[in-house]
Amino acid sequence: MNETVDDKPSGYTVIDGAFRDESRSRSVPYRLYAPAALxxxxxxxxxxxxxxxxxxxxxxxxxxxxxxGYV
Incomplete structure (x- = not known):
């Protein structure tokens, strides 16, 4: 699941999401910061x-x- 939580005019976007770790039966949340002009x-x-x-x-x-310029 990905959800954009913040789109800043200052040149970056923030995306929250999670992936499933099946070997441990759990969800692992993440936060992605990316350049706005990717x-x-x-x-x-x-x-x-x-x-x-x-x-x-x-x-x-x-x-x-x-x-x-990094993700």
Whole structure:
């Protein structure tokens, strides 16, 4: 499931979603920050919040990376 939660005029889009980990029988939520003008391939950076965190962690980092052209 993907849901756009924020479309900023400042050059990035935020998409919340989840994928299913069948081996552990659980849903794994994610938050994707992407450049607003996404066209074609672009570099991907995966940031993990670590144990006890959530996808809401480190929005400043996601925004800045997306504004710089990373997903």
């Amino acid at each position: 066209s074609g391939a672009c570099p991907l950076i995966l940031v993990s919040h670590g144990i006890g965190g959530s996808r809401e962690a480190m929005p400043y980092l996601g925004r800045r990376l997306a504004q710089s």
